[in-house]
Amino acid sequence: MFRYIGLLSLAITSLSFSQDCNFTLLGELSDFHDGTPIVSATIYIKENDRYITSDFDGKFKIENLCKGPLTLTISHIACETKTVYVNITGDTFKAITLEHHIEELGEVSVTGNSTKQETNTAQKAVIEVNEIEAFSSGSLADITRTISGVSTLNTGNNIVKPIIHGLHSSRVITMQNGVRMQDQEWGLEHAPTVDVNALQEITLVKGASALAYSGDAIGGAIVLRPIKAYNRDTLVGKTIAVYDSNNRGYTVSSSLFKSYKEGWFFGGQGTYRRFGDSKAPDYVLSNTGLDFKAFSLQSGYRSFEESFNVYYSYVDNEIGILSSAHIGGIDQFIESIESGQPSTIQGFTYDIKDPRQRIRHHLVKAEYERRFSNLGKLSIQYDYQSNQRQEFDRRRGDFRGVPSIDLLLQTHGLQTKFLFDSNSNVKVQAGIQSQYQDNFADPATGVFRLIPDFQRFDIGTFVTSEWKLDNGYLLEGAIRYDFNHIDAQKIYREFRWEERGYDQDFADIVVDENIAPGQLLTNPVYDFHNISVAIGAKKRIDKHEFALNYSLSNRAPNPSELFSDGLHQSVARIEVGNLRLGKETANQLSATYTYQNSRFKVLVEPYINRIDNYIFIAPTELGIRIIGQAGAFLEYEFLGTDALIYGVDLNLDYLLSERLSIKNSTAFIIGEDLKNNEALIDMPPLNTRTTIQYQNKEWNSLAVGLTSDFFAMQNNFPNYNFLYTVPSTGEEVLVDVSTPPQAYHLLHFNSSIETKLFKKNTLEIGFSIQNILNTSYRNYLNRLRFFADEVGRNFQVQLKFNY
Amino acid sequence: MKSIFLNLTNMKTIKLLFLPLFALALFSSCSDDDDAPAPVNPSELITNVEVIFTNENDPNDVVTLSAVSADGIVDPTLSVSGPFTANADYTATITILDDVNNEDILEEVVEEKDEHFFAYAVNQTINVLDMIRDDSIDPQRTDGNYLGVETAWSFGAASTGTFTLQLVHEASSVDDQFGEPFEFGLYTGGELDINNTWNIEIQ
Incomplete structure (x- = not known):
C-alpha cells in the first residue's frame, strides 16, 4: 500500500x-x-x-x-x-x-465528494429533497417504497421499515450523514430512528456493492445526506407544515442555516409531529397515535484545503401499538382472525396508551477532512450513538407504567479514509473502520430479557476502486475484510436450555448453573471473519447503457437472531433465538439496462441472490407454547436455510407531451427455500405503480397527478398452519398463520402550486389524497395483519415556505 | 527531488489512517466488564389458581379445581378434587397466588377491579344450569358489572364436560349478564391472564 x-x-x-x-x-x-x-x-x-x-x-x-x-x-x-x-x-x-442540485446551491466539494462513494455499476436510485418533502409527515420507509424493488415491513401503520429485494432489518444498513445507524435495527418492529425532514437526499443502493460502508449489507444500503449549509454569505431556511385528516395529525418542521464567506457555517433543524388514532375504512384503529420530536444541529468550517464539522441529532419517538394486537394467547388470536375486525374499537383520541414504544436516539459525529494536492483527500471521523428502546405492555400493580423491554445500546465508531482522486480516470479509496458497542438490558423491567447484555467489537478495512477506460467502460472493484466479535452474557431458563439441546452442545459456555432458581448464566462468544468482494462494469452505447455487478458478502447473525427469548406481548407471540446459526453468505449478481431518448426512458434491473445460511423467523413445529396460566401463545423461532432470491425491477417513463407524463414502476420477486424445497416466508408480492402527472410551469408551477398502486396476492408462501384444540369448547381449529391476504388496488391523488411571496421567498401549497376509494385491505408484510385492516382514506394539506 | 508525499506532515497523516486500530485496542482494554448481569426476578407471575366450590346445603361437600405452574411459566398441572353432586347448588370463590414472590394476586385484581373481569364457560355436555355473581359480596366495577370472584352455581343431572375460567385484563368492554350459550360473562378486547380448562364430572 x-x-x-x-x-x-x-x-x-x-x-x-x-x-x-x-x-x-x-x-x-x-x-x-x-x-x-x-x-x-x-x-x-x-x-x-x-x-x-x-x-x-x-x-x-x-x-x-x-x-x-x-x-x-x-x-x-x-x-x-x-x-x-x-x-x-x-x-x-x-x-x-x-451534478445539479437545485435546492442546495453550490455546496463545496469537500463535503460534496462524499456523495460519490456509492457504487456506480450497482442498481441504485436517488431521491432528492423535493420528493422527500412530499413525505414530510411520513417515515423513511414510506419514501424509499417509491423505488421499484423496495417494499415495506410494517408493524401497524407507524412502524415501517424498508425491504430491499426481499431483505430487511440487519441486511439493510442506514447511513445517516456518514454514520452507520445503530438503532437496534435487528428487530422486526424496530423502524429506523430518522427524521425525514432533516434529509437533503436519499441514495438507495440495492445489493451489497457499497463496500465502503459495510460488508454485511446483503440487502442494500440507504445513504442519507442531511440538509447542509450553503457556502456563501447566506441565511436560508424553510418551514413545512402538514395536516393529515385520517389521524388528525399535524407535522411542523423548520430549518435555518447560516454560513460565512470565510468558511464557517452553522445550522439547525427541528420537527414536531403528533398523530391521533388512524382510521381504517370501517373502524378506528385504536391506540395508533404517534408523538415524534426531533432536532439536529451542525457547525463547521471549510476551506479548499481542509474542513471539519460536528453534527448532533436527537430523535424522541413515542408510538402507540394497535390495542387489539395486545391479546392473550391463541384462543384470542383465533377469535381475531374469525371475527375479521379488531377486538377493541374505541373513539378517536390523541392519547397513546400501553402497549407502546418509546425510542430515544442521540447521534454525535465529528469529522475532519484534509485535501492533499495531487494525491487526494484524507478524512477522519468519530461518532457516538445512544439508542434507548422501551416497550410498554399493559401491566398490573406496581409494574403499571414500567417497560417490559428497556434496552440501551451505545456505539462508538472511528473511521479513517483516504480517497485517491488525483487521476481523473482512476479513483481509489481505502479505509479502516472500528466500532465498539455495548448493550444493556435493564433487569428492573421484571420481565425476562428478550435481548441479553452484550459487547461487540468490529473492525473492517476496505479498498474500493473505479476505473474509466478509454473505450467507454467504467470498471469497479472493491474488497473488504471484517472481523466481528460478540461477547454476550445471557441468562437462560433451564427448560429452554434443555429443550433446545443446548445442555448437550453448549455446556462449555455455562458460567453459573444456578444464578437464580431455574436460571443459568452463560457467556456465548462469537468471532466472525468475513471477506467481501464487489466487481462491476458499465458501458454506454449510444442511448443504451448496460451495467453488471457481482458481489460476495457475509453477515454475522445479530443478537436478536441468536439470543431472543421471550414473549413479545405487543404482537402476541413468543420469539426464540438460535445459538446454532452461522453467518449468512450471499453471492449476488445484478444487471441494469437503461434506454433513454428525449421522450422515453426504460430501466430494467434483474438480479439473483443466493444466500447460504439465510436466517428467517417462522412458526415452530408445534406452533404454540403454553405460558403458565395464560394458555397457549403462538411461538416463532429463528431458523437457517439456503435461499435463492431472484426477481426484476422495471421502470418506464414516458413524456406524452411537454406537460404530461406517465410513469410506471413494477417489481417482481421470488424467494425459494432450497433446503426445504418451498417458498420463503414474507416475500413481497408483485406490485406495480403507475402515475400520470400534469405539470405547467406557467401556471404557478401547477402539478397534478393520479397514482394507481396494485399489489397482487402472494401465491408463493410456505404453509405453517397447524391444528389447535380450543380447550373451552373442545373444537379443533386450523390456525391459519400462513395464507397471505387478497390482492388490492389503491388510487392516490396529488397536486401542488407555488407562489412567490416576497422577492426571495416562495410558498408552495400541496393537496393530496391517499387511498381515494377508501379501500379496505390487508398487507401480507404487516405483522398486525391478523388483527385489523390498513389505514383508509386520507386528505393531506401541506404548506412549504422557503426563506 | 521534491516529493510532496514524503514530507513529514504527510507521513503523519498516513499514520492517522491506522487510528481505528489503536482505538479498538483502547475500547477493548477499558470496557471489559465481566460483571454478571443481575438475574431478573419475574414479576406478575401467577403460579396457583383455584376455584373452590362449596355445596350450599352441605359445607363438607367441597370441590376444588386447581392449576399449579411451579414458576408461573411452565405448563400448569390441572387437578379436580372430586365430582360435583347432581342437582345441587354451590357457591364458588377464587384464589390466585404468586408463590415465587409470595404475593396474593387476587388482592391486586380486586384492587384494580375496573381493569379486570372473570369470565366462565362450560361445554355443551355438562349439565350446568345457571350461574350468578353474588352481588352481596362480589366486588362491583365502576361500570356496574360484578367482577366474578364470588359466584353461585346450579348443577343439573349427572354428566361430564369441561369448565373454563378466564381472567381478562383491560378488556374494552365487559358484560356480566350475557355471553354465548354456556358462557357466563362477555368481554371484548383485552388479554387473558388466566385461561384454564378443567374436565369435571357431576355425579
Whole structure:
C-alpha cells in the first residue's frame, strides 16, 4: 500500500520538471444527468490563483500553461462545486460533468465528494429533497417504497421499515450523514430512528456493492445526506407544515442555516409531529397515535484545503401499538382472525396508551477532512450513538407504567479514509473502520430479557476502486475484510436450555448453573471473519447503457437472531433465538439496462441472490407454547436455510407531451427455500405503480397527478398452519398463520402550486389524497395483519415556505 | 527531488489512517466488564389458581379445581378434587397466588377491579344450569358489572364436560349478564391472564 502511494506520487511529481509554458487547456462543462452545457460557471485555477467563467456553450480556455498538474475548482449556482485535477503534458481537452442540485446551491466539494462513494455499476436510485418533502409527515420507509424493488415491513401503520429485494432489518444498513445507524435495527418492529425532514437526499443502493460502508449489507444500503449549509454569505431556511385528516395529525418542521464567506457555517433543524388514532375504512384503529420530536444541529468550517464539522441529532419517538394486537394467547388470536375486525374499537383520541414504544436516539459525529494536492483527500471521523428502546405492555400493580423491554445500546465508531482522486480516470479509496458497542438490558423491567447484555467489537478495512477506460467502460472493484466479535452474557431458563439441546452442545459456555432458581448464566462468544468482494462494469452505447455487478458478502447473525427469548406481548407471540446459526453468505449478481431518448426512458434491473445460511423467523413445529396460566401463545423461532432470491425491477417513463407524463414502476420477486424445497416466508408480492402527472410551469408551477398502486396476492408462501384444540369448547381449529391476504388496488391523488411571496421567498401549497376509494385491505408484510385492516382514506394539506 | 508525499506532515497523516486500530485496542482494554448481569426476578407471575366450590346445603361437600405452574411459566398441572353432586347448588370463590414472590394476586385484581373481569364457560355436555355473581359480596366495577370472584352455581343431572375460567385484563368492554350459550360473562378486547380448562364430572 505505502509503496503504491509512493510510486504514484513520484510519478506525478517527476513530471513537473520541464518548464514549457505554452500549452492550452480547453474545457467543456456539462450537466451530469442530461449533458446540457453549464453556462457562466466559475472556474478557479489554484496554481495561478485566477478565476475564469465558462461561455454560452459551457466551454472555457486556459492558455499559457506549464507542464504539470493543474487544480480546477468549478462552481455554479445550481450545481455542486467540483474539484478536478488535470495533468498538463501538452494541449489538452477536458470534459467535465457537474451534478445539479437545485435546492442546495453550490455546496463545496469537500463535503460534496462524499456523495460519490456509492457504487456506480450497482442498481441504485436517488431521491432528492423535493420528493422527500412530499413525505414530510411520513417515515423513511414510506419514501424509499417509491423505488421499484423496495417494499415495506410494517408493524401497524407507524412502524415501517424498508425491504430491499426481499431483505430487511440487519441486511439493510442506514447511513445517516456518514454514520452507520445503530438503532437496534435487528428487530422486526424496530423502524429506523430518522427524521425525514432533516434529509437533503436519499441514495438507495440495492445489493451489497457499497463496500465502503459495510460488508454485511446483503440487502442494500440507504445513504442519507442531511440538509447542509450553503457556502456563501447566506441565511436560508424553510418551514413545512402538514395536516393529515385520517389521524388528525399535524407535522411542523423548520430549518435555518447560516454560513460565512470565510468558511464557517452553522445550522439547525427541528420537527414536531403528533398523530391521533388512524382510521381504517370501517373502524378506528385504536391506540395508533404517534408523538415524534426531533432536532439536529451542525457547525463547521471549510476551506479548499481542509474542513471539519460536528453534527448532533436527537430523535424522541413515542408510538402507540394497535390495542387489539395486545391479546392473550391463541384462543384470542383465533377469535381475531374469525371475527375479521379488531377486538377493541374505541373513539378517536390523541392519547397513546400501553402497549407502546418509546425510542430515544442521540447521534454525535465529528469529522475532519484534509485535501492533499495531487494525491487526494484524507478524512477522519468519530461518532457516538445512544439508542434507548422501551416497550410498554399493559401491566398490573406496581409494574403499571414500567417497560417490559428497556434496552440501551451505545456505539462508538472511528473511521479513517483516504480517497485517491488525483487521476481523473482512476479513483481509489481505502479505509479502516472500528466500532465498539455495548448493550444493556435493564433487569428492573421484571420481565425476562428478550435481548441479553452484550459487547461487540468490529473492525473492517476496505479498498474500493473505479476505473474509466478509454473505450467507454467504467470498471469497479472493491474488497473488504471484517472481523466481528460478540461477547454476550445471557441468562437462560433451564427448560429452554434443555429443550433446545443446548445442555448437550453448549455446556462449555455455562458460567453459573444456578444464578437464580431455574436460571443459568452463560457467556456465548462469537468471532466472525468475513471477506467481501464487489466487481462491476458499465458501458454506454449510444442511448443504451448496460451495467453488471457481482458481489460476495457475509453477515454475522445479530443478537436478536441468536439470543431472543421471550414473549413479545405487543404482537402476541413468543420469539426464540438460535445459538446454532452461522453467518449468512450471499453471492449476488445484478444487471441494469437503461434506454433513454428525449421522450422515453426504460430501466430494467434483474438480479439473483443466493444466500447460504439465510436466517428467517417462522412458526415452530408445534406452533404454540403454553405460558403458565395464560394458555397457549403462538411461538416463532429463528431458523437457517439456503435461499435463492431472484426477481426484476422495471421502470418506464414516458413524456406524452411537454406537460404530461406517465410513469410506471413494477417489481417482481421470488424467494425459494432450497433446503426445504418451498417458498420463503414474507416475500413481497408483485406490485406495480403507475402515475400520470400534469405539470405547467406557467401556471404557478401547477402539478397534478393520479397514482394507481396494485399489489397482487402472494401465491408463493410456505404453509405453517397447524391444528389447535380450543380447550373451552373442545373444537379443533386450523390456525391459519400462513395464507397471505387478497390482492388490492389503491388510487392516490396529488397536486401542488407555488407562489412567490416576497422577492426571495416562495410558498408552495400541496393537496393530496391517499387511498381515494377508501379501500379496505390487508398487507401480507404487516405483522398486525391478523388483527385489523390498513389505514383508509386520507386528505393531506401541506404548506412549504422557503426563506 | 521534491516529493510532496514524503514530507513529514504527510507521513503523519498516513499514520492517522491506522487510528481505528489503536482505538479498538483502547475500547477493548477499558470496557471489559465481566460483571454478571443481575438475574431478573419475574414479576406478575401467577403460579396457583383455584376455584373452590362449596355445596350450599352441605359445607363438607367441597370441590376444588386447581392449576399449579411451579414458576408461573411452565405448563400448569390441572387437578379436580372430586365430582360435583347432581342437582345441587354451590357457591364458588377464587384464589390466585404468586408463590415465587409470595404475593396474593387476587388482592391486586380486586384492587384494580375496573381493569379486570372473570369470565366462565362450560361445554355443551355438562349439565350446568345457571350461574350468578353474588352481588352481596362480589366486588362491583365502576361500570356496574360484578367482577366474578364470588359466584353461585346450579348443577343439573349427572354428566361430564369441561369448565373454563378466564381472567381478562383491560378488556374494552365487559358484560356480566350475557355471553354465548354456556358462557357466563362477555368481554371484548383485552388479554387473558388466566385461561384454564378443567374436565369435571357431576355425579
